[in-house]
Amino acid sequence: MSKRAEIVEWARDLYEDLDFTSVRRWLDVHPGRKACGYLPVYAPREVIHAAGMLPVGIHGGGDRLEIIRGDAFYQSYICHLPRSVIELAQSGRLSMLSAVLFPSTCDVIRxxxxxxxxLYPDVYVRYIDVPQVPDPEAAADFWVGELRRLLGDLSAISGHHPSDDEIRSSIALYNDVRGVIRQLYALRQQRPWDVPTEELYLLMRAGEVIPPEEFIVRARAYLGAVEAEPKRPRDNSRVVVTGAFCEQPPLGLIKSIERAGCYVVDDDFLLGNRFVTGVVGLEGDPLRSLAESFLHNEQRTSVMYEGDASGKRQLMRRRVKDAGADGIIFAAPSFCDPALLDQPMLRAGAEQAGIPCIAFKYAENSGQFQQFREQAGTFSDSIKLWGGGTAA
Amino acid sequence: MSTALKDRSMLLQKEMIASHFARLERAPENKEPVVYTFVPGNLVELIRSFGALPVLPEINALQSGMRKQSGDYIAEAERVGHSEDVCAYVKSDIGMLRSGNIGPAGTKIPKPDLLLLSYTGCYTFMKWFELLREEYDCPAVFFHVPYQGDGVLEPEHREYMLRQLREQVIPALEKATGRAYDEEALRERLTLAAEAEDHLVAVLQSAKHRPSPIDGYFGTVYYVGPLFSAFRGTPEGVEYYRTLREEVEERLAAGLGPVTPEGQLNDQKYRLVVEGPPSWTHFREFWKMFADEGAVVVASTYTKVGGTYDFGFRHNPNDPLGTLADYCSGCYTNLNLPSRIDMLVRYIREYEADGFLINSVKSCNSFSAGQLMILREVEKRTGIPGAFVESDLVDPRYFSSANIKNRLESYFQMIQARRVGGLA
Known part of the structure; x- marks a missing residue:
């Protein structure tokens, strides 16, 4: 097995393991330490890490989990993610978590x-209300307060009250995590044939359940393996996939898009791992640095208020241009308010710029991919025939 | 006599609404600024203190639903790319705008001079005003009301809201209206608001009596209308609530029930608490299903989306900005699930209800996500079985009369059977 295949298989095993064995193993070999889960999209992992806890991304059960208990909690018109998260919890698979954070992604997660x-009165639960206002000072003060409270609460659970230097170390570590993720995304953008999105996605998913230190090592090893084992380019179209930042698409859907002749050159899968686009400063009050990096962030997403009146119209043009893409696939989970309410604005801006677009909806447990493959294949062919939107 | 008195408050409300929409239509020529905002956490006293007229898009959407216009508006919005999965209020509003923006009173709704986005317990509000900003190309200001995830308003969250009011919201209103902030004018508005709120609470709490002189859901959505929309902090608002209170007190003294689509409901067989918004497209039909069975709603949570006055909150003119922060924070949709359950349990006990019902609407995840958990917890804590029906706010495709009627009939039979069995 090649080095690349070895890393991908390691990541796939973690992705498929709905029992979070790696997290349990980490807890076994670190007696007294705790794990803290978080839901999509953005949670300040640096704070969890600084408190001495293992951050664990909870992204549902995908298409690998039969929902028995979860459906009893949700009506049919609510997205699939919360019912599979409940299923994971009610079946005991999340029993190792001492705390769970619920970011302000939408009303369902709230x-x-x-x-x-x-359901779990013994588990620490916190709703993460990120600042939405354009006033950077008021927003920073609010967010610093939230981070400080979170750190205090998690430290009380873990028993580890970090010094400022320890917090800075955690911040530096996650700067490195985001740095290597940026490298991976940049390389895929340049040579998508060398970094298939299926592989990149599995690696990102693995990063959600392992310590950040280990992720950095594996991700760098993958980058090395890519250079050592280059692949040949194909005559594929280059697409941006957007709308999949919360409930994740099944892996089969990602594979279907690629196999239909589309290179994914930008996406918003697992967006929380690169939500902060800049490097967080290591000087001064570390929590204030973290707060300010969140506020002076170039990330534009459906879960945050867009202060710029032209921002929604411009966003997809910019992403397409930056990625050198030919078109956009709007892939949103069914009943996803953030993605679906944003879509008319984003799509109108893209289409005004002459960028080809298609849209479909999925659920994390979608099992039939033929229709997606046909749509993506037709889309790719039409781009080849009629041209894409890179020049827009 | 009571019917005539009831007519007086209804007539008053009708006149107030017609007058407001007529004034809105003339606002561009009269150079009166117009500010759009939402019901939960609306800062209508502040808006009015700047001489601006408020427009509440949810009210327009629900009125479109009651007038059977929302179906066409939703279809229009879906034609231009809005998903069938998302909030029907938003689509009704966008469809109305694209169909000429003729509002519920048959008058033209003017474009906003400012979108005041009070982000209070509903994620969709954020997208709604981003969408309207695209349509109207107008300024918007965001007022972030922290969610009460832990069930309390933290002092630093209150300070954060105050800061936003001072540094963002007031300057935006000053710019949009061309007027300076006048705290004295705001205090006067808040004094009027508190007076109307006192009257409303007396009306709401009258349902503790048997028979209840009001319906705490179907009837009360009319009662809360002026206070939850454009008329809080106005002399007309106070006059309306004074009149309404007199009517209700007269019914109470005479031992009469509320007027329903089936006439006066004096013989009240079932006392219910309801969670969730009504279906506006089938409002009378839905109400009739209750009235036919002799069921009166004694309290509801939906009638608290614009303020939880019956738990003691009043706008306080002595702390004009602080009271606005407190108000926004305490609106029902800004409360976490345990707090919502506490409220329902309290209603069931204090109003001596013998049943509770959840109307779960497809459009509103702020309400609907978690309602099955609410059902379970309330049943567990009160020992009273609940009923669960599904519909939508203003999308007529999601109201199944036969299905809902069957469920309600079965539910009432079950309550009756429990009584006969000596369980009640």
Whole structure:
């Protein structure tokens, strides 16, 4: 097995393991330490890490989990993610978590925090209300306060009260995590044939359940393996996939898009791992640095208020241009308010710029991919025939 | 006599609404600024203190639903790319705008001079005003109200809101209206608001009596209308609530029930608490299903989306900005699930209800996500079985009359059977 294949298989094993064995193993070999889960999209992992806890991404059960208990909690018109998260919890698979964070992604995840409080009164539950206002000073003060409270609460659970230097170390570590993720994304953008999105995605998923230090090592090893084992380019179209930042698409859907003749050159899968686009400063009050990096962030996403009146119209043009893409696939989970409410604005801006677009909806447990493959294949062919939007 | 008195408050409300929409239509020529905002956490006293007229898009959407116009508006929005999966209020509003923006009173709704996005317990609000900003190409200001995830308003969250009011919201209103902030004018508005709120609470709490002189859901959505929309902090608002209170007190003294689509409901067989918004497209039909069975709603949570006054909150003119922060934070949708459950349990006990029902609407995840958990917890804590029906706010495709009627009939039979069995 090649080095690349070895890393990908390691990542695939972690992705497929719905029992979070790696997290349990980490807890076994680190007696007294704790794990803290977080839901999509953005949670300040640096704070969890600084408190001495293992950050664990909870991204549902995908298409690998039969929902028995979860459906009893949700009506049919609510997205699939919370029911599979409940299923994971009710089946005991998340019993190793001492704390769970619920970011302000949408009302479904927000209300899930309340369900968690009721179902698991012994687990620390916090709703992460990120600042939405354009006033950087008021927003920073608010967010610093939230981070400080979170750190205090998690430290009380873990028993580890970090010094400022320890917090800075955690921040530096996650600067490195984001740095290597940026490298991976940049390389895929340049040579998508060398970094298939299926592989990149599996690596990102692995990064959600292992310590950041280990992720950096594996990701760098993967980058090395890519250079050592280059692949041949194909005559594929280059697409941006957007709308999949919360409930994750099944791996089969990602593979279908690629196999239909599309190179994914930008996406918003697992967006939380690169939500902060800059390097967080290591001087001064570390929590304030972290807060300010969140506020002076170039990331534009459906879960944050867009202060710039032209921002929504410009966003997809910019992403397409930056990625050198030919077109956009709007792939949103069914009943996803953030993605689907944003879509008319994003798509209108893209189409005004002459960028080809298609849209479809999925659920994390979608099992039939033929229709997606046909749509993506037709889209890719049409781009080859009629041209894409790179020049826009 | 009571019917005539009830007519008086209804007539008053009708006149107030017609007058407001007529004034809105003339606002561009009269150079009156217009500010759009949402019901939960609306800062209508502040808006009015700047001489601006408020527009509440949810109110327009629900009125479109009641007038059977929302179906076409939703279809229009879906034609231009809005998903069938998302909030029907938003689509009704966008569809109305694209169909000429003729509002519920048959008058033209003017474009906003400012979108005041009070982000209070509903994620969709953020997208709604981003979408309207695209349509109207107008300024917007964001007022972030932290969610009460732990069930309390933290002092630093209150300070954060105050800061936003001072540094963002007021300057935006000053710019949009061309007027300076006038705290005295705001205090006067808040004094009027508190007076109307006192009257409303007396009306709401009258349902503790038997028979209840009001319906705490179907009837009360009319009662809360002026206070939750454009008329809080106005003399007309106070006059309306004074009149309404007199009517209700007269019914109470005479031992009469509320007027329903089936006439006066004096013989009240079931006392219910309801969670969730009503279905506006089938409002009367839905109400009739209750009235036919002799069921009166004694309290509801939906009638608290614009303020939880019955738990003691009043706008306080002595702390004009602080009271606005407190108000926004305490609106029902900004409360976490455990707090919502506490409220329902309290209603069931204090209003001596013998049943509770959840109307789960497809459009609103702020309400709907978690309602099955609410159902379970309330049942567990009160020992009273609940009923669960599904519909939508203003999308007529999601109201199944036969299905809902069957469920309600079965539910009432079950309550009756429990009584006969000596369980009640």
């Amino acid at each position: 209300n899930l925090s309340g369900i968690w409080k009721l």
